[in-house]
Amino acid sequence: SQTIHQWPATLVQPVGSPLSLECTVEGTSNPNLYWYRQAAGRGLQLLFYSVGIGQISSEVPQNLSASRPQDRQFILSSKKLLLSDSGFYLCAWSVHGGASDTQYFGPGTRLTVL
Amino acid sequence: AQSVTQLDSQVPVFEEAPVELRCNYSSSVSVYLFWYVQYPNQGLQLLLKYLSGSTLVKGINGFEAEFNKSQTSFHLRKPSVHISDTAEYFCAVSPLKAAGNKLTFGGGTRVLVKP
Numbered sequence: 001s002q003t004i005h006q007w008p009a010t011l012v013q014p015v016g017s018p019l020s021l022e023c024t025v026e027g028t029s030n031p032n033l034y035w036y037r038q039a040a041g042r043g044l045q046l047l048f049y050s051v052g053i054g055q056i057s058s059e060v061p062q063n064l065s066a067s068r069p070q071d072r073q074f075i076l077s078s079k080k081l082l083l084s085d086s087g088f089y090l091c092a093w094s095v096h097g098g099a100s101d102t103q104y105f106g107p108g109t110r111l112t113v114l
Numbered sequence: 115a116q117s118v119t120q121l122d123s124q125v126p127v128f129e130e131a132p133v134e135l136r137c138n139y140s141s142s143v144s145v146y147l148f149w150y151v152q153y154p155n156q157g158l159q160l161l162l163k164y165l166s167g168s169t170l171v172k173g174i175n176g177f178e179a180e181f182n183k184s185q186t187s188f189h190l191r192k193p194s195v196h197i198s199d200t201a202e203y204f205c206a207v208s209p210l211k212a213a214g215n216k217l218t219f220g221g222g223t224r225v226l227v228k229p
Contacts, residue, residue, distance in 0.1 A: 004157075032215060043120075043204060043221040044158075059216075090157055094215045099208040100146045100165045101215045105157030 002027035006091050006106040013113055019064075019078040021109050023091030026072065031093040033074040034103060035066055038088040050074060051096065086113045116141040116207050118220035126226045127195055135190040135223045137205030145207040147188040148217065149179055152202045161203070164188060175199070200227045 003026045013019060025031055035047040046059045048066035056066050063082060067075045074091055089109045094101040121136040139145065146165050150158040162173025169181040179190045188205060202224045206217040 034217075044217075044219040046216060046218075049216060092157075097215075099210050099215050100163070102148075102160045102163065103158075103215055103217060105150075105159065107157050108155075110155075 002093075002104065004091060004093055004104060004106040006089075006109050008109060009107065010110045011112070013081050013111065015083055015113055016080045019076070019081050019085070019111070021076040021089055021091075021111075023074040023076075023106055024072055025074075025093045028072070028093070028095070030071060030096045032096055032101075033068060034092040034094075035074065035076050036090040036092065038090060038108075040087065044090065048076070081113045083113050086111055116143075116145060116209065116218040118205050118207055118218055120203075120205055120220035120223050122223050123221065124224045124226065126228060128228050129197055130194050132191065132193050133195050133199075133225060135203050135205075135225070137188045137190065137220060139186050139188065139205070139207050141186075141207060141209065144210045146210060147179075147181060148206040148208070149173065149177070149188070149190050150204045150206060150219075152204065152222075154201070158204065161190070195225070195227050197227050197229065199225060201225060 005024050033050045036044045038044050050068045064078050091106040092103040094103045117140045119138045127133045148163045149161040152158045162171045164171045164181045172178045177192050202222045204222050205220040
Protein backbone atom coordinates (compact mmCIF):
# COMPACT_ATOMS: atom_id res chain seq x y z
CA SER A 1 0.00 0.00 0.00
CA GLN A 2 1.02 3.60 -0.49
CA THR A 3 2.10 5.88 2.32
CA ILE A 4 3.15 9.50 2.45
CA HIS A 5 5.50 10.94 5.05
CA GLN A 6 6.22 14.52 6.01
CA TRP A 7 8.78 15.88 8.42
CA PRO A 8 9.19 17.55 10.66
CA ALA A 9 5.72 17.48 12.21
CA THR A 10 6.19 20.87 13.86
CA LEU A 11 8.74 23.60 13.39
CA VAL A 12 9.37 26.96 15.01
CA GLN A 13 11.73 29.21 13.10
CA PRO A 14 12.84 32.85 13.43
CA VAL A 15 12.13 35.38 10.72
CA GLY A 16 14.89 35.38 8.13
CA SER A 17 16.00 31.80 8.74
CA PRO A 18 16.01 29.14 6.00
CA LEU A 19 13.43 26.39 5.65
CA SER A 20 13.42 22.85 4.33
CA LEU A 21 10.36 20.61 4.56
CA GLU A 22 10.49 17.12 3.15
CA CYS A 23 7.84 14.83 1.77
CA THR A 24 8.31 11.26 0.58
CA VAL A 25 5.90 8.78 -0.91
CA GLU A 26 6.22 5.01 -0.73
CA GLY A 27 4.52 2.25 -2.65
CA THR A 28 3.98 4.02 -5.96
CA SER A 29 6.08 5.32 -8.81
CA ASN A 30 5.98 8.47 -10.91
CA PRO A 31 3.30 10.16 -8.80
CA ASN A 32 2.10 13.72 -9.18
CA LEU A 33 3.19 15.64 -6.08
CA TYR A 34 1.70 18.76 -4.51
CA TRP A 35 2.48 21.29 -1.77
CA TYR A 36 -0.38 23.15 -0.10
CA ARG A 37 -0.45 25.76 2.63
CA GLN A 38 -3.30 26.17 5.08
CA ALA A 39 -3.09 29.49 6.90
CA ALA A 40 -4.93 29.92 10.19
CA GLY A 41 -8.68 30.14 9.60
CA ARG A 42 -8.31 29.82 5.86
CA GLY A 43 -8.67 27.13 3.24
CA LEU A 44 -5.92 25.33 1.39
CA GLN A 45 -3.85 27.06 -1.21
CA LEU A 46 -1.92 25.11 -3.83
CA LEU A 47 1.70 26.29 -3.81
CA PHE A 48 3.52 23.90 -6.15
CA TYR A 49 2.88 20.76 -8.11
CA SER A 50 5.15 18.38 -9.96
CA VAL A 51 4.40 15.79 -12.65
CA GLY A 52 7.95 14.40 -12.74
CA ILE A 53 11.55 14.67 -11.52
CA GLY A 54 12.82 18.21 -11.89
CA GLN A 55 9.44 19.46 -13.15
CA ILE A 56 7.97 22.06 -10.81
CA SER A 57 5.04 24.40 -11.44
CA SER A 58 4.48 27.33 -9.13
CA GLU A 59 0.94 28.46 -8.53
CA VAL A 60 1.51 31.46 -6.31
CA PRO A 61 4.43 33.95 -6.39
CA GLN A 62 6.18 33.97 -3.04
CA ASN A 63 9.51 33.47 -1.34
CA LEU A 64 9.12 29.69 -1.26
CA SER A 65 10.52 27.20 -3.76
CA ALA A 66 10.10 23.49 -4.38
CA SER A 67 12.30 20.77 -5.77
CA ARG A 68 11.89 17.15 -6.74
CA PRO A 69 15.33 15.55 -6.69
CA GLN A 70 13.97 12.00 -6.78
CA ASP A 71 10.81 10.41 -8.12
CA ARG A 72 9.10 10.15 -4.73
CA GLN A 73 10.70 13.04 -2.88
CA PHE A 74 9.33 16.59 -2.80
CA ILE A 75 11.04 19.39 -0.88
CA LEU A 76 9.72 22.82 0.06
CA SER A 77 12.34 25.45 0.79
CA SER A 78 12.89 29.05 1.62
CA LYS A 79 16.08 31.09 1.93
CA LYS A 80 14.55 33.62 4.33
CA LEU A 81 11.29 33.02 6.16
CA LEU A 82 8.67 35.74 6.62
CA LEU A 83 6.06 35.97 9.37
CA SER A 84 3.42 35.36 6.71
CA ASP A 85 4.95 31.95 5.96
CA SER A 86 3.45 30.55 9.17
CA GLY A 87 0.86 27.88 8.56
CA PHE A 88 0.13 24.20 8.11
CA TYR A 89 1.94 22.73 5.11
CA LEU A 90 0.49 19.69 3.47
CA CYS A 91 2.07 17.46 0.88
CA ALA A 92 -0.10 15.29 -1.34
CA TRP A 93 0.29 12.78 -4.15
CA SER A 94 -1.92 11.38 -6.87
CA VAL A 95 -1.39 8.81 -9.57
CA HIS A 96 0.15 10.15 -12.74
CA GLY A 97 -3.19 10.52 -14.37
CA GLY A 98 -5.73 13.25 -14.78
CA ALA A 99 -7.96 15.74 -13.09
CA SER A 100 -10.33 13.14 -11.66
CA ASP A 101 -7.72 11.40 -9.55
CA THR A 102 -7.92 11.44 -5.78
CA GLN A 103 -5.17 13.24 -3.94
CA TYR A 104 -3.73 11.56 -0.85
CA PHE A 105 -2.47 13.89 1.83
CA GLY A 106 0.34 13.58 4.31
CA PRO A 107 0.00 14.40 8.02
CA GLY A 108 1.31 17.94 7.55
CA THR A 109 3.96 20.20 9.07
CA ARG A 110 2.91 23.05 11.34
CA LEU A 111 5.32 25.95 10.84
CA THR A 112 5.44 28.92 13.17
CA VAL A 113 7.64 31.83 12.19
CA LEU A 114 8.45 34.20 15.08
CA ALA B 115 -9.96 30.18 -13.21
CA GLN B 116 -12.10 28.47 -10.61
CA SER B 117 -13.41 29.55 -7.24
CA VAL B 118 -15.22 27.66 -4.51
CA THR B 119 -17.42 29.18 -1.82
CA GLN B 120 -18.43 27.33 1.30
CA LEU B 121 -21.22 29.42 2.70
CA ASP B 122 -20.91 28.35 6.33
CA SER B 123 -17.61 28.63 8.15
CA GLN B 124 -18.94 26.79 11.22
CA VAL B 125 -21.87 24.44 11.73
CA PRO B 126 -22.79 23.27 15.22
CA VAL B 127 -25.07 20.22 15.23
CA PHE B 128 -26.38 17.80 17.83
CA GLU B 129 -25.48 14.14 17.70
CA GLU B 130 -27.88 12.05 15.57
CA ALA B 131 -29.24 15.18 13.85
CA PRO B 132 -28.86 15.71 10.10
CA VAL B 133 -26.31 18.11 8.66
CA GLU B 134 -25.91 19.84 5.30
CA LEU B 135 -22.77 21.67 4.25
CA ARG B 136 -23.16 24.03 1.35
CA CYS B 137 -20.71 24.44 -1.52
CA ASN B 138 -21.02 26.62 -4.61
CA TYR B 139 -18.42 26.94 -7.33
CA SER B 140 -17.62 29.16 -10.26
CA SER B 141 -15.72 27.99 -13.33
CA SER B 142 -15.50 28.84 -17.01
CA VAL B 143 -14.75 25.18 -17.82
CA SER B 144 -16.20 21.87 -16.74
CA VAL B 145 -14.90 20.58 -13.44
CA TYR B 146 -14.79 17.52 -11.27
CA LEU B 147 -16.01 18.04 -7.69
CA PHE B 148 -14.65 16.69 -4.43
CA TRP B 149 -15.33 16.75 -0.70
CA TYR B 150 -12.43 16.17 1.68
CA VAL B 151 -12.47 15.90 5.48
CA GLN B 152 -9.71 17.00 7.85
CA TYR B 153 -9.69 15.71 11.40
CA PRO B 154 -7.82 17.84 13.96
CA ASN B 155 -4.11 18.16 13.24
CA GLN B 156 -4.22 15.68 10.40
CA GLY B 157 -4.06 15.72 6.64
CA LEU B 158 -7.11 15.54 4.42
CA GLN B 159 -8.87 12.43 3.22
CA LEU B 160 -11.38 12.03 0.43
CA LEU B 161 -15.05 11.68 1.37
CA LEU B 162 -16.48 11.50 -2.14
CA LYS B 163 -16.16 12.87 -5.63
CA TYR B 164 -18.40 13.58 -8.61
CA LEU B 165 -16.98 12.76 -12.01
CA SER B 166 -20.03 12.07 -14.20
CA GLY B 167 -23.31 10.17 -14.27
CA SER B 168 -25.75 10.18 -11.38
CA THR B 169 -25.81 13.52 -9.64
CA LEU B 170 -26.17 11.89 -6.22
CA VAL B 171 -22.84 10.62 -5.00
CA LYS B 172 -22.38 8.41 -1.97
CA GLY B 173 -19.16 8.49 0.00
CA ILE B 174 -17.58 7.06 3.09
CA ASN B 175 -18.95 7.31 6.63
CA GLY B 176 -22.54 7.75 5.46
CA PHE B 177 -22.00 11.04 3.63
CA GLU B 178 -23.56 11.89 0.29
CA ALA B 179 -23.52 14.90 -1.99
CA GLU B 180 -25.67 16.12 -4.84
CA PHE B 181 -24.33 17.90 -7.90
CA ASN B 182 -26.60 20.60 -9.30
CA LYS B 183 -25.21 21.96 -12.52
CA SER B 184 -27.74 24.75 -12.96
CA GLN B 185 -27.04 26.09 -9.48
CA THR B 186 -23.32 25.23 -9.64
CA SER B 187 -23.62 23.59 -6.25
CA PHE B 188 -22.33 20.43 -4.62
CA HIS B 189 -23.85 20.25 -1.14
CA LEU B 190 -22.78 17.56 1.32
CA ARG B 191 -25.26 15.83 3.62
CA LYS B 192 -25.42 13.23 6.33
CA PRO B 193 -28.76 12.12 7.80
CA SER B 194 -27.44 11.41 11.30
CA VAL B 195 -24.09 12.65 12.59
CA HIS B 196 -21.83 11.14 15.23
CA ILE B 197 -19.40 12.79 17.61
CA SER B 198 -16.61 11.40 15.44
CA ASP B 199 -17.82 13.55 12.52
CA THR B 200 -16.41 16.62 14.27
CA ALA B 201 -13.91 17.88 11.71
CA GLU B 202 -13.36 20.45 9.00
CA TYR B 203 -14.83 19.75 5.59
CA PHE B 204 -13.49 21.12 2.32
CA CYS B 205 -15.16 21.31 -1.04
CA ALA B 206 -12.84 21.38 -4.06
CA VAL B 207 -12.96 21.45 -7.85
CA SER B 208 -10.54 20.40 -10.55
CA PRO B 209 -10.76 21.37 -14.25
CA LEU B 210 -11.43 18.37 -16.46
CA LYS B 211 -8.56 19.07 -18.82
CA ALA B 212 -5.87 20.24 -16.44
CA ALA B 213 -2.43 18.69 -16.47
CA GLY B 214 -2.36 16.87 -13.18
CA ASN B 215 -5.06 17.31 -10.61
CA LYS B 216 -5.01 20.99 -9.63
CA LEU B 217 -7.53 21.36 -6.86
CA THR B 218 -9.10 24.66 -5.89
CA PHE B 219 -10.46 24.46 -2.37
CA GLY B 220 -13.15 26.37 -0.57
CA GLY B 221 -12.49 27.99 2.77
CA GLY B 222 -13.74 25.01 4.74
CA THR B 223 -16.64 24.38 7.11
CA ARG B 224 -15.97 23.36 10.70
CA VAL B 225 -18.54 20.90 12.00
CA LEU B 226 -18.86 20.58 15.76
CA VAL B 227 -21.06 17.71 16.85
CA LYS B 228 -22.49 18.16 20.33
CA PRO B 229 -23.74 15.34 22.55
